[in-house]
Amino acid sequence: MAITFSRLTPMRLTLLSGAVRPLAYTGRTTLYDPHVDAEFDYSHLKGDYACGGIIVPEGHPPTFKDLSVYAASLDAAERAKIRTPLNERERLPQVGLALVVALPPTDELWLPEAAELMRRIVTAPPRANEVAIHWAIHEALINRHGHGWYALRSFDAAGNPGPKLRDFIVHHRSTALGADIVEGVDWPQLSWEVQQTFFEELGLDLVVDPIAPVPGTHYAPVVYVNGTIHNERARQRVVRARERAHAANVQAITQKSPAELVETLLRGRSTIRTLEVERLCTRFFDHPADRAANVERILTNDDVVSLANTAAEAPRFLTTRRVHALMKRATDLVDNSSEDQIATVSAADRTSLVREIAEHYYAHNHSDRPLILGHALSDCQDVALALDEPDTPVVGTIDMAVTGPEDLLAIGRERDLALRPGRLVIVPRADRIDDQCLARLLLEANERKAQLILGHDQRSSHGVVHRHLAAYVADRTGAASARYSRNDIELLLRAGLVRRAIEAMAECGLVSFDVFPNHGPDDPSLFVACQDRCRIKELADTIREERVRTKAIEPPEELTTLRGTLSLSVGEWIVTTEACEHPRLQAGEFARIVAIDRSNSTIEIMHDTEIERINLEAFAAIRSATTITIREARRLPADMRLAVELTDSRRTWAALLLPAGRPAHTRLYVDPALARSAEELTDIARRSLPGALPHQHEMRPAPDAEISKNPLPIEAENPFEPEPLPEPVAAMPAPPPPVHLEERRSTNASPAISKDLPLIEAEDALEPEPFPEPVAATPTPPPPIHLEERVRGTIASNIHAREGYRLLYQQVGPHNRNRRPNAARILDLCTSDLTVALVHFLAELEPTRDRGEFDNYDMPPELTEHDPTRWTLIQIQNAKYDLQTMALPGSNWGFRPPFKFPVRENFLRLFENGEMSTDEIQALAI
Known part of the structure; x- marks a missing residue:
């Protein structure tokens, strides 16, 4: 089960090594360090090395794709700056940042999907595109996890290093006690969001384990050294801390108010999945009856609201009545507001966003100094510099102005972060603010008669699984005159701006409000992505009969396989459902059948311009690719034609992403029973998002909630x-x-x-x-x-x-x-x-x-x-x-x-x- 563990560690240059040694360990290879004249060999650990690579930004030397060149260049850049010998320094220079992330297991994600997920995680932090990043995935006897290594300098095309990026991952502030971290990447939250969004994109009913109500502490491994317990007192301290954390979480689930527990799990969101509650109870209770009893106690509480996409579906989300009322008031305010009250600015990059906010500010007269608020102070810096003349703005965080505890609110009063009538409040990065905080800001500004300008960066990719209120406001109140091309659709969908994306898809002819024609697809290179698994086989048989009739493929033959009988035809495409060793095929790969030997139960396929033979009595994890799932369609070669059926509102966002990512060869067919216009499809798409607001769902009784997704007992x-x-x-x-x-x-x-x-x-x-x-x-x-x-x-x-x-x-x-x-x-x-x-x-x-x-x-x-x-x-x-x-x-x-x-x-x-x-x-x- 996917969890939200991640840890970032600074790696330093020492007398023994710098980046070469840990990168050799991560890559499970042998690297030579010229600076210490030593070779580090970790090739004996290569059994758990799954995949990896180096992400080289534009402008960097292409030789950085070689791990030995990459590691030696990082060490050389740091050693060139040394003035004091390393053995005389109190603080050793940092040579890189090492990231460790827990990844979903093999039965949840195929290896190519895990590799894509890892690349998304390591490239998610701001300014990650400025440095070279090495990543690798390890999986053997231990849980699957990924390693990332961030360089701390940018390099030019000749390999010359630039200055260190001081505010790359964290922002420091000098205090009387030393350097203090005032802002940084929330790695557990980032890992959770990227994983959950990826699950939705694949169309999988999976959730990431929620963070516990009382999070535990991952202690440094002070207990074990080379497999030997050397400190019994430290071991007992770790054991007692784990027991206390476990007992505190059990008490939070069983004794505290269910509404309080749900709001703790929300952590600023407006809704959570019912499966997250079940996963939480699964973690802390062993007996299935105890798990079910605690889940039922939470769902049936009067202060907890169960929600469903439509009235015909089982509830899949829940929230509390207080949060539901808060979000309803905020969305009603957005729906009924004018541009003088709430104005939104959305742009595809940070520079354009700052420029448009400044233009909107100078287009109106303001008598008071503007107030700039953000999730962190770094969100406000660019806009504050752009508005520095003639009125110096007041800068602060939203916690200092509205949503924080009393000590932060006192700091806000000292800085004059008050919302008062006629004052302009600018939120440059509203997409970085949680739903509950942004809702309270909207209501507070309306009560104080303050004007709001909300900025939305489309490249933030927030708004799908959480922080959807900012996307809702930008999508509802944005300029209707904006026009987008085919290349902008995927960006809009990933930012949660579904109205703009669907309107652009309709204008570009990527969506058709009609039933997919079952008869007539005589092209064997046309694939159909179907959401309904019950319909996949029926539709595949219909299409195959039509293609056999038109002689596009040969009549099917029944083959005896390891898993029973399988009907295949020469000329049709197949897709693997598991990884194959002989021939070397990854799960989810496509290949075309060129020959069938029914007597030996073997087929010959064309794969990577080579003909390979598959013995179906040894490997049978294949099936006809005439109809495929959304997950399989994402791995389809880019030059293949694809038709996407949309018959289930639950997978709307995932189905929309397919034609958006490959607009030249993909078309979306929307069942008229589901939607007949772009406006209806927009409403359905908004409800299909996991981060959709409570008022966009239907309230349903709790006993009908979607639970029981956990594995049954062994009996x-x-x-x-x-x-x-x-x-x-x-x-x-x-x-x-x-x-x-x-x-x-x-x-x-x-x-x-x-x-x-x-x-x-x-x-x-x-x-x-x-x-x-x-x-x-x-x-x-x-x-x-x-x-x-x-x-x-x-x-x-x-x-x-x-x-x-x-x-x-x-x-x-x-x-x-x-x-x-x-x-x-x-x-x-x-x-x-x-x-x-x-x-x-x-x-x-x-x-x-x-x-x-x-x-x-x-x-x-x-x-x-x-x-x-x-x-x-x-x-x-x-x-x-x-x-x-x-x-x-x-x-x-x-x-x-x-x-x-x-x-x-x-x-x-x-x-x-x-x-x-x-x-x-x-x-x-x-």
Whole structure:
């Protein structure tokens, strides 16, 4: 599941190396450093290297695409500026910035898509196009993640370095205590937005895990050095901090008001997805019943509003009544305002935006000094310089003027950031302000009778998944006389300006309000992108029959494959749904069939001007490309013709992007039942955006919300599961699920004693009273919050696995002095690598892989140690079997002694008379 982890670290020039060493590590290659006369070889790690490259801006030397030249040039540029020897400097010079980003796993994004996502993330910060950037993706036994390296200087065509970019990623301010960071890139927010927008562009129903209500801290890896725990106190501090963060989040979900929780998750947005709430509960609760109960508690609260795109769809979004009312008042104000109250200026670049704002300002007379507000002070600098004469403007942030806490508002009053009648308030980058903050600014300006000029930079790409209010205002109140070409449509769509984009598409003839003609597409190079998966096969069969009739392709042949039968024709195109090794094909690639050998179940395809053979008995992850999904259509070669069907309002924005990105060979067909004009299509497109405002959706009851997208428990997923082992009724008191912190407090209670025990005592007064198991003295196992959710669900929902997990913790937990020999013995009995991972997790053993010189540079231990792979169903079932057998008396694990039936007349008589069953006798014997 996609998460929002990202970390930026400054890398410094040292006596050992500068950029060469970490770049050799990232590239999994060998690089020679001429400055220290040493070769750094990390080629032995190339097993997890997936892909990578160097983004070289215009004007830089083309040789920078060579990693060795790029790394050596960065080091040479810094060493040329050194005046004081490195061993005498207090602060070593920075040679680059290293970025680490968690990427979605393979089952969510194909590798080419992950590469595109990584390139978007590293190029998203401002001024990122001025420096050369190296990026790479690693995926093997650890989670997929990406590395980025930013140079801190620009180079000319000859390779000569320029001055350092001081305000590249962060802005500093000199204070009495030293340099203070006043502004910087919010990397978790940036990573979340880019990933979520990319999911919507692909037409995937995926969400990025929301940031927890009480975010935890990723501690520096001070605990591990080369795989050895060297500081027990530091380790305990990290463990306690994680436990406190987990308990605080559980309390926030279960005890606090659902409306307060939702507004915390909104974090300035106007709506969130219902799946985000479910993902949050999945992270902190193991048992499916507990997850469902907490999700239902949140959705059915009176102060929480469920929203749907249309009245016929299930609710997919939610917000609070307070935020809904706030956004409704703000949008009503925008819809009914005049240009004297709210004026908007939208431009395709920052320079044009500043110029148009200045022209609009000087076209009107103003008696008061203008007020310039922004998300940060850097948003106001360009406009403040342009309006410096004759009236010096007052500059501040929106938090200082309207939305901040009392200390910031006091600073705003000192700077005269007041909104008063007749005063002009300029917001140069309204697209950078969250919906709730911008709504409060609109209402405050209207109440104070102040005039507003809102600027919107179309290259910001905000407005799709959040910050949509600024795009809504620019799209509704912008100049109607603006005309756009085909090359501007994609830019407008990515900025959320759907009205302008759809009007430009209609003028350019890219959209047709008609049903796609099923008959007549006799060109085999024409592909049809269909949104409805139920219609894909039906439409493909119709088109194939027409093409066979016109002899554009040969009649189909039935082939026996690894996954069943497959109907293919010579001359038609296929698309891969998984990566293939032989021949080398990525997932989502297109190729044309040139020959079919039905006897051997092989096909020959034309791929990259070469003929390749595919054995369908070894690889069958292909299908006919006559009809494709939106996701597959994005990887279609640029010279291929494409027809896009729009029959579902839910995928409108993703469908509009296809003809916008390739206008010369693509046409959009809008079902008349969906929309008959550009105005109707605009309304539908606005509602389809994930960041759409609450009033653009339909309010629906919460029980109809779209949930249950999480994987089912293993018991429900595997219909071939063997019968469960017999359960010792009274001998195994059911402990609480491993992650239920509330129930963990109640485990000190003694286990229940069988109801037949008093009868045995009455029959045999000399029989000693059986002692209950000392549950109160057994530490409860910690919550395995780092493991995959299917694993956690399996442990929590199966009573035998849960009991085995508890017994395993008794043997290998940190409280057990013999945990190391016990763990060594248990590891020899494990039949699954997942069981091994559970033992290492519960015993808090050192990680098996070495961690050394690049601890601070790579992924944090807590994100990689306990979830080394996406466990398969077989591995999970084997681990489940191990845990179940741990609970059996007399098993090889040695956790419970074997059954011992005392031969007593009382037991025999009770059994013969039917007063006690065999299970009850066994339970009392244990």
